[in-house]
Structure formats: C-alpha cells, structure tokens
Amino acid sequence: MLQIQGLRKSYGNHEVLKGVDLSVNKGEVIAVIGPSGTGKSTMLRCINFLEEPTAGSIWLGDEKVESLPSKAKARTYHPQITRLRTRVGMVFQQFNLWPHKSVLENIIEGPMLLKNVAKEEAIKKAKYLLELVKMVDKADKYPASLSGGQQQRVAIARALAMEPEVMLFDEVTSALDPQLVGEVLEVMTNLAQAGMTMLVVTHEMKFAENVSSRVLFMDGGVIAEQGTPQQVFRNTEHERTRKFLSSVL
Numbered sequence: 001m002l003q004i005q006g007l008r009k010s011y012g013n014h015e016v017l018k019g020v021d022l023s024v025n026k027g028e029v030i031a032v033i034g035p036s037g038t039g040k041s042t043m044l045r046c047i048n049f050l051e052e053p054t055a056g057s058i059w060l061g062d063e064k065v066e067s068l069p070s071k072a073k074a075r076t077y078h079p080q081i082t083r084l085r086t087r088v089g090m091v092f093q094q095f096n097l098w099p100h101k102s103v104l105e106n107i108i109e110g111p112m113l114l115k116n117v118a119k120e121e122a123i124k125k126a127k128y129l130l131e132l133v134k135m136v137d138k139a140d141k142y143p144a145s146l147s148g149g150q151q152q153r154v155a156i157a158r159a160l161a162m163e164p165e166v167m168l169f170d171e172v173t174s175a176l177d178p179q180l181v182g183e184v185l186e187v188m189t190n191l192a193q194a195g196m197t198m199l200v201v202t203h204e205m206k207f208a209e210n211v212s213s214r215v216l217f218m219d220g221g222v223i224a225e226q227g228t229p230q231q232v233f234r235n236t237e238h239e240r241t242r243k244f245l246s247s248v249l
C-alpha cells in the first residue's frame with residue numbers, strides 16, 4: 001500500500017532523514033517511536049507532501065508521491081495534492097479544527113469541497129463517524145467548548161470522513177491532559193482493530209506494544225530497529241533501542 005525507498009530530507013545543511021526504507025501493507029498498524037528530533041514527524045509529513053523530500057521515492061499504491069509538482073506546496077490546492085490528501089488522512093498534535101465551524105461542519109466540509117459529496121450524504125456519514133468517536137451529542141457544538149480529548153476525536157472523525165486509505169497520527173495525545181489521553185487512544189485502538197492502515201508516531205509505549213502490528217525505532221534519521229512489538233520491546237536487538245526504551249519505560 002505504501003512504499004518508501006531511500007527517503008532523505010534536509011533543511012539547509014541539516015539532514016534530518018538519512019535514507020528511510022519502509023514498506024507498509026494494508027491493515028498494518030505501525031508505531032513509530034524514538035528520541036526527540038530524529039525525524040519521525042518529518043517522515044510522516046513527507047508521506048502526505050506537507051514536506052517535499054530531498055531524495056528518495058514514496059509510492060502510495062501506484063501513485064508516486066514525490067513526483068507531485070514541486071512548486072505546488074502544502075497550502076496550495078493543486079489537484080494532485082488534493083487527491084493525495086484525500087487518500088492519506090493526517091491527525092496532528094494540535095487539533096487544528098476550524099474554530100468558527102461546528103463539529104458537524106468541521107467534518108462535512110472536506111468531503112463536500114474536495115470530493116463533491118452531497119451535503120445530505122456528508123451529514124449522514126459525519127453522524128456515523130461521530131458515533132464511532134463517541135461525540136454524536138456534540139455535533140452542534142463549537143471546538144472552543146470541547147475538551148482537548150473531544151477536539152482530537154473530532155479531528156480523527158474529520159480525517160476519516162475523507163475515507164482515506166491510510167491514516168497518519170503525529171503525536172496526537174502529546175498536547176492532552178493525562179486523563180484525556182485514554183479516550184483518544186481508545187478510538188485509535190478501535191480503528192486499528194477495524195483494519196485501518198495506520199502509521200502512528202507516539203510516545204505512548206503501551207499503545208505501541210499492545211496495539212501495533214509493527215514497531216519502528218527511529219534514531220538519527222534512519223529506522224534503527226523494527227519488528228513486532230514483542231521483538232522490539234522484549235527481545236531488543238540494538239543497544240541504542242534498549243537505551244531509549246529504558247529511558248521511557
């Protein structure tokens with residue numbers, strides 16, 4: 001479903017990604033762990049073209065991501081980029097909901113504008129998704145009246161409304177009060193169990209260990225170790241993975 005080969009990304013002289021190779025199958029749930037500043041977010045952002053790779057190739061199915069027009073950067077609505085963004089859903093640390101739109105409007109806007117879905121159908125789908133994230137009673141509320149955990153669950157529903165083939169989660173619980181983390185992880189766990197293909201950059205080691213099908217340990221801009229949660233957490237191969245895990249567990 002997703003193929004990354006020799007992915008490199010530099011900011012000026014600072015090479016953040018130093019050759020990442022990764023192949024993701026449909027239905028896989030991949031937890032990406034590792035120290036701060038090792039390129040985990042940058043890798044996710046390259047996959048949906050929020051960042052333009054310096055070198056390497058990314059394929060989403062049969063579509064080559066980095067062959068998108070290089071001038072058409074993140075915020076422009078180039079048709080190829082729009083298409084990619086409908087195939088790849090992303091949820092960020094900051095929820096990024098539109099503050100002046102209700103929960104329901106936040107969710108229906110994307111499908112209506114970018115996929116020409118009729119309003120009635122978009123609302124029907126949004127209500128289904130709001131049930132999935134246990135927010136159906138908040139459809140008419142505005143983001144400011146919701147807790148961080150509730151806003152993040154709406155952000156997940158909004159991404160799902162585009163019917164993406166793969167979902168990218170970038171430290172989605174890091175900005176939440178500890179007591180709100182569980183409700184967001186529960187939604188993600190349900191999604192994983194429903195067969196969604198997911199790449200999850202996370203500091204939640206229990207989620208990585210219990211929910212993912214594969215764990216990637218990123219260090220120094222490369223995937224330093226990967227395997228099943230059992231392999232990475234219990235039969236750790238590399239010293240630097242061991243060191244990282246002992247610092248966070």
Ligand SMILES: Nc1ncnc2c1ncn2[C@@H]1O[C@H](COP(=O)(O)OP(=O)(O)OP(=O)(O)O)[C@@H](O)[C@H]1O
Pocket residue numbers: 011016034035036037038039040041042043171
């Ligand atoms: N737009 C940018 N311009 C310049 N440098 C950047 C930019 N985005 C990221 N970086 C740098 O790239 C490096 C990797 O950042 P990235 O956010 O990918 O790391 P990370 O592994 O996700 O870390 P964290 O767990 O702290 O979020 C950092 O040194 C960061 O300062």
